Amino acid sequence: MSNGQVSHEDTKARRKELASREAAKARRGENIRHDHAEWDPGSPSFVPSCLRVNELLEQHFDTAFAAPEGIARLRELILTLAMQGKLVAQDPNDPPASELLKEIEAEKQRLVEAGIFRNNDDKLSNGSICPFELPQGWEWATVQQLGFVLGGKRLPKGHPYSETPTNFRYLTVTNMKNATIIDNDVKYITHETHEEIKKYVISRADIYITIAGTIGAVGIIPEHCDGMNLTENASRLVFFGCDKLFLVHLLNSGIVQDQFAVLTNKMAQPKLSLRSILSTGVPVPPLAEQHRIVARIDQLMSRCDALEKLRKEREEKRLAVHAAAIKQLLDAPDGLAWDFIQQHFGELYNVKENVAELRKAILQLAVMGRLVPQNPNDPPASKLLKEIEVEKQRLLKEGKIKKPKPLPPIKPEEVPSELPRGWEWVRLGDISLSSDSGWSPQCLPEARSQSQWGVLKVSAVSWGKFNPDENKALPPDKAPRPECEVKAGDFLLSRANTDDLVARSVIVEETPEMLMMSDKIVRFQLSPHISKHYVNVVNGVDFSRTYYISNASGTSSSMKNVSRKVMSELPVPLPPINEQHRIVARIDQLMTLCDSLDQQINAASGKQNELLNSVMAGV
Secondary structure (H helix, E strand, C coil): CCCCCCHHHHHHHHHHHHHHHHHHHHCCCCCCCCCCCCCCCCCCCCCCHHHHHHHHHHHHHHHHHHHCCCHHHHHHHHHHHHCCEEEEEEECCCCCHHHHHHHHHHHHHHHCCCCCCCCCCCCCCCCCCCCCCCCCEEEEEEEEEEHEEEEECCCCCCCCCCCCCCEEEEEEEEEEEECCCCCCCCEEHHHHHHHHHHCCCCCCCCEEEEEEEECEEEEECHHCCCEEEEEEEEEEECCCCCHHHHHHHHHHHHHHHHHHHHHHCCCCCCCCCCHHHHHHHEEHHHHHHHHHHHHHHHHHHHHHHHHHHHHHHHHHHHHHHHHHHHHHHHCCCHHHHHHHHHHHHHHHCCCHHHHHHHHHHHHHHHCCCCCCCCCCCCCCCCCCEEEEEHHHHHHCCCCCCCCCCCCCCHHHHHHCCCCCCCEEEEHHHEEEEEEEEEECCCCCCCCCCCCEEEEEEEHHHHHCCCCCCCCCCCCCCCCHHHHHHHCCCCCHHHHHHHECCCCEEEECCCCCEEEECCCCEEEEEEECCCCCHHHHHHHHHHHHHHHHHCEEEEEEECCCCCHHHHHHCCEEEEECCHHHHHHHHHHHHHHHHHHHHHHHHHHHHHHHHHHHHHHHHHH
């Protein structure tokens, strides 16, 4: 060995030859070599176990396909079986792994004596992790016994990334995905920076192991990444004598990843030390068997790839059919699409994504006036608006509300759809008697006790249901503001939150006393002639979300603000009050149906997972 490694070309040629031989024997229903005259059926070989394992794997690919996480778990199982010596049979003519480890150690010592590498820490344990018995010819070792683990380097202080492309690139953990390097976003550094950290480069002969950020990701270094500078959040394994792809599979297997998880420090920024990697226990088979294992893993992973592709195609087809049905449901007033959905519930609603879309469609139909039939005897919404205006004038005269600012008329471009006869487009402020917001003093970090006043956090009103437990205690030295106290029946909206959650609303069905709104919560007092539950539905449908996002302030999607004025000007499709109640009742019925569909999907997934667990336990 010139450097203790099998050459890339030699490994590739041997792997191709072995894979071809394996494929031919698999087609004949065989495993690997059984034609040796010296083969003793009574010896402690793994052939019977290997044949049984492969038969079970073949029988239960369909089981893995059906279970939600089945294919991912099947991949994990394949690697685990491979590293236990149960995926391919052993060949008694293979030189044992003990001889391979001696050759590796000799090569390591030669390189240390030549001053190319420093010796690994002699105090590390030597193969003390032996969680299961290995096949004959295998050995337990540590990563230390396979080579050297070297770290990367942080950019020197005052040396930022280069804003323009250079000849020097810097690999980060974000580039290390899918057991290889994704280099479409590799950072550039200057020649000066490279000179300071030029010892910390990676070679195509190495294997990378990430040690911070994403911890324990392992992969190969493509040829075009040879010589790139390496981040301090990753390391490289310089190995000798082993099959590179076997080592990648080994280090990505649960046998090693579980150890990495235990060895990672539990500090604020978790990190896997180089010393911990070196001390990780690994099963080492003979080199020839490593090649055979890689060939068999390639075959089985290709099967997994094909299953994932098939599943993706089926899911895309199912989602497309459902999307078309939902579109017809929203576009066509004749109800045929709803008939189609009811006739094909079994096919359309065995995934939660479709149920979520059905929920959205139900709410959209509700505010378009197409969820329940109109009753010509219902007083129209225009009459309802007159009654609300009379009520406002009375409250103004009594001094119970302030005179609201006039709202702009609704423009045609603000109207997303035509409404049924008897409905009216109005603004939220038109059907509200008043609005106010809360107060945000400096509070204690913990939630209040029952005898304390508390201030509600925005998370109390963000998730569709009022949560009074989301609060902070008011300090004893601050006087409460009773006018900000939340009462049962309040209609509350969040004024500041993420893109998806800003201006979400809840109805306070019941609440403890002594809880105040913060200044990030807005309360609208709706007229008693209006169904709060219907307005709550309107506030959450797609056209309302679009309205809020387009009128929100703030440059970051993680924190948007919506003013009370914007909330007051929200366009609302207003039906007669009797129809509002019918709509809410129908929504409740259909959401109960959706809940039932979700429960059925959960139950089916649970049974599939139970079957998969049983199958995997049998393997």
